[in-house]
Amino acid sequence: MTRETAKALRTQIDATIYANEAATVAKLRATAALSDADRARIGAKGADLVRQIRGNAEPGLMEVFLAEYGLSTDEGIALMCLAEALLRVPDADTIDALIEDKIAPSDWGKHLGHSASSLVNASTWALMLTGRVLDDDKPGITRHLRGAVKRLGEPVIRTAVGRAMREMGRQFVLGENIDKAMKRAEGMQEKGFTYSYDMLGEAARTEADARNYHLSYSRAISNIAQHCTHNSVAENPGISVKLSALHPRYEVAQEARVMEELVPRVRALAMLAKSAGMGFNIDAEEADRLALSLDVIEAIVQEPALRGWQGFGVVVQAYGQRAPLVIDCLHEMAERLDRKIMVRLVKGAYWDAEIKRAQVEGIDGFPVFTHKVHTDISYISNARKLLGLTDRIYPQFATHNAHTVAAVLDIAQQMGRTGVDYEFQRLHGMGEALHKIVLKAEGTRCRIYAPVGAHEDLLAYLVRRLLENGANSSFVNQIVDESVPPEEVASDPFIADTSNFSLPTGPNIFQPERINSKGFDLTHTPTLVQIEQERAKFATHRFSASPIVAKKSGSNAPALNITNPAKPGDIVGTVHPATDAQIRAAINNAAPWDADVATRAAALNAAADAYEANAGELFTILAREAGKGLPDAVAELREAVDFLRYYAAQAKAGTAPRGIWTCISPWNFPLAIFSGQIAAALAAGNAVLAKPAEQTPLIAARAVELLHAAGVPKSALQLLPGAGDVGAALTSDAATNGVAFTGSTATALKIRKSMAAHCAPGTPLIAETGGLNAMIVDSTALPEHAVRDIVNGAFRSAGQRCSALRCLYVQEDISEKLLTMLKGAMNELHVGDPWHLSTDVGPVIDSAAQKTIADHVATADSEGRLIHALQAPSHGTFIAPAVIRVNGIADMTREIFGPILHVATFKSQDLDRVIDAINATGYGLTFGLHTRIDDRVQTIVERVDAGNIYVNRDQIGAVVGSQPFGGEGLSGTGPKAGGPHYLPRFTASPVQATNETWGKTADISAVQKLLASAVKHASSTPLDLPGPTGESNRHSTRPRGPILCMGPGEAAAEAQVNAVETLGGLAVSSGGTIATETLADMPNLGGVIWWGDPDTGRAIETALSARSGPITALVTGLPDAAHVLHERHVCIDTTAAGGNAALLAEAGKA
Secondary structure (H helix, E strand, O other), X not given: OOHHHHHHHHHHHHHOOOOOHHHHHHHHHHHHOOOXXXXXXHHHHHHHHHHHHHHHOOXXXXXXXXXXXXXXXXXXXXXXXXXXXXXXXXXXXXXXXXXXXXXXXXXHHHHOOXXXXXXXXXXXXXXXXXXXXXXXXXOHHHHHHHHHHXXXXXXXXXXXXXHHHHHHHHHHOOEOOHHHHHHXXXXXHHOOOEEEEEEOOOOOOXXXXXXXXXXXXXXXXXXXXXXXXXXXXXXXOEEEEOHHHOOOOOOHHHHHHHHHHHHHHHXXXXXXXXXXXXXXXXXXXXXXXXXXXXXXXXXXXXXXXXXXXOOEEEEEEOOEOOHHHHHHHHHHHHHHHXXXXXXXXXXXOOHHHXXXXXXXXXXXXXXXXXXXXXXXXXXXXXXXXXXXXXXXXXXXXXXXXXXXXXXXXXXXXXXXXXXXXXXXXXXXXXXXXXXXXXHHHHOOEEEEEEEEOOHHHOHHHHHHHHHHHOOOOOHHHHHOOOOOOHHHHOOOHHHOOOOOOOOOOHHHOOOOOOOOOOOOOOOOHHHHXXXXXXXXXXXXXXXXXXXXXXXXXXXXXXXXXXXXXXXXXXXXXXXXXXXXXXXXXXXXXXXXXOOOHHXXXXXXXXXXXXXXXXXXXXXXXXXXXXXXXXXXHHHHHHXXXXXXXXXXXXXXXXXXXXXXXXXXXXXXXXXXXXXXXXXXXXXXXXXXXXXXXXXXXXXXXXXXXXXXXXXXXXXXXXXXXXXXXXXXXXXXXXXXXXXXXXXXXXXXXXXXXXXXXXXXXXXXXXXXXXXXXXXXXXXXXXXXXXXXXXXXXHHHHHHOOOOXXXXXXXXXXXXXXXXXXXXXXXXXXXXXXXXXXXOOEOOOOOHHHHHHHHHHHHHHHHOOOEEEXXXXXXXXXXOOOEEEEOOOHHHOOOOOOOOEEEEEEEOHHHHHHHHHHHHHOOEEOEEEEEOOOHHHHHHHHHHOOOOEEEEOOOOOOOOOOOOOEOOEEOOEOOOOEOOOOOHHHHEEOOOOOOOOOOOOEOOHHHHHHHHHHOOOOOOOOOEEOOXXXXXXXXXXXXXXXXXEEOOOOHHHHHHHHHHHHHOOOOEEEOOOEOOHHHHHOOOOOOEEEOOOOHHHHHHHHHHHHOOOOOOOOEEOOOOOHHHHEEEEEEEEEOOOOOOOHHHHHHHHOO
């Protein structure tokens, strides 16, 4: 074959990553080429194997365990969580909390005596007793006795459960090191089995991890070589290696590094394996790394020194839609390079993660099959393909499914293949009975895939096995359930009905409300090529921005250059700041959008389409003007599009606009937040005066052009670029009926004072400001996941996100290990030009920001508190990521808006004090938590004062409609952007001003007592918001504090109290006239309602604007929900432990 054939195959592999599933399955059915008679014969053979397994053998422990504690039971899931965390938690306090969290709530008694295994029964008995001891929620003396045992017996319980977990780990891991594993393997080798050893552990996070894995693999190969006593690779033991374990940045964005650094490592291991005469398998990775893996594999296979060796192997996953093409590619490679390659065919181990990624990225399709039976069909079809290519491929069929085994045997016989042409494989601890029967009856070979390593590394392996084999529909689960007939256990996948289960693709996860924003897969070569072609058109283009007003007034101000923060010599374009005359003309000619809701929505949706159609140009401006890397540019465009479509869908007929809104947006999200503010105001029918950040006018100007072209009238949307003086002029004009602002807390407070002096009383200010955002990592957290999320949360976007992680609290017991891993992960980051996909950290926005951050780091360094820092390029406004030690968050007096992480440690017993310290800052934007203790999640979520809480994931990247964003306290006024309460703030809900008066003076002391004693009731019942699978997104509300209802007069105050309480808030009537100046320092004030004369209204505004602390609003119309309630969003990554059990259990039914 020629290189052209190889290139064509690779092009096809890239093109079909998200192929139509039905079309792919139709091709696979044809390739399988099984007649009705063939299928009937295979089904009968499979059922017969099931009978033999049930009748002649005792099932293995793994089968027994999965049958008893499968995904259908709370106990099974709890036990998995307990096992994975308990094997690596170092401190007793947390171990006890974890045991109580996982064991006490579960009903272990119902499992007692059900299992065929004495070990599983013994474990159930121990767990049931422990559960009873730990469950205090029983009446009478029993509760006190159990409470006493619990207090006295925690060390005993801890030891017993720990032993049980380690014994379970021993069943699934062959040995803690390669020597122990090979010793234990001797028994099975005597029975005719051979082994492929797998070093436990996940992807490398650091270069040290990668080197350790490399050494571990090298030592293992040397040790295994002693057992390679046969002339045939097929008869000798082998090893499996993970490419992602051998390089800390095994990803498409780092392709150059991967080829330069990883290939020599793998080549050296392959040479060692060849010398030993053993098999060397490259394990499968996620679909987004398939093309990169094939590049690495070809670079190894073509090594001249490996000629004549038949031990190089590759794992192919049948659940991947491209599996047949991968096999074709490997066969072409082997033929062209004169090699013979082993191909291990497996079902696939990352199913839920692949589904979630495709949905999160907005991709129209999935790289894997969404139905289990489609994977079964793919396996059988690709088995036939492999058996037809044995001239260059040695097939290895890894399965525990009797029907699949029967199909392989039948097809092999039809094709004239014998037991030396292929082999079966199984996992250690699983499928033993099935493969003993086949080995004896058919004379085939069987290799056992055996994990080797410390029990603390067992987590990901255990969870993947649970996901693959623990669903109710799986063969392993059903084999020991004799109520399921053998014919059903070995059912024919070709006749299964898959019409009852359908997963929404990325574009449809928010349907029927709206279509999701378009996704751009930055691991997909054709997508990257297309983006680069579009960006190239504007790479040196000079853009321009000027005031865009309904009626021109005077000439433009002199132009100012906008330069690229990463490349000072790159003049991106010019801007003409708005003049006083242009500002006045814009205000005078602003007119609310007098069109029906459908017309407004259609224009906003058209603008969203236009944003996507001009993605390449917008990506270019974001990179060159704002210093945004491509991943951030994609995320920003998608968020902007989502805002436009979300508010278009949320807008309702029958509401009135407020009038003219001033929208002041920041430079860190110059398209997304700019568009979001505008979209909400326009959807409600307002006129908008848009003032973009001084640093980023070019992207704003292009957005306004696209909005106008989509049908938004110029009188409804005008652009006024410039510095702070433009914003000051707009927010101090009496014509302004509302202000939406995102920026610093200090600027928000200045705007509040200006509006109080100049705008009509009750003019709304929506302010989203900064935060001192914290994350807590306890000792149950998985360090690799925590470090991944810490790096992303603190350093992505050069730390220039309101939501970014600023202060990390790590439990003392794991701090040394975690910080070592964090420093290693930081060392793998590339700081540089954001134009390049390989760049992780770009510049900060300008030299002023650079100096402020650099001074902060220098101070910490001079005080000996600098833990770690990278090097930054000498040109441009770069700041290198740095980690600084603090005693606690109280040491941080202000937000440092850059890639700087502050770290404190805490003792397990001091967790409540940490939360108190975080709340004491007064900020409340985002908060992160990494833990495996469910009860701790609940407790902390209820105690932390933050608008957005993220559990077991990073705390950045809120998604419109799924994760409404906004804080409380010093972090913002609410309502949350992209949430259900945002749009109503842009509509008018006026009341007729009352002429009634109180006729008496309020008892201030009594009012203050009422305010202080107002009891905040619990949060509302959470609302589950739409979003991708593998993630829980819940929105709830709670009273923001008592709202002072000042009337004037009894009737008005009573109506105000009723309005607040109807919305779920707390209300206190003033009961009389209050001197407005007392409002300036009245404690416990959540807001004020006044329906009286405007002069008093202005006096109230003036007093409220003088308050220290959070902005307190005056409402002069009917309050909306966000006036009286704080919104809370909680996002929990349900795939954090390695798999989404609920999703897989549901899919398994299909």
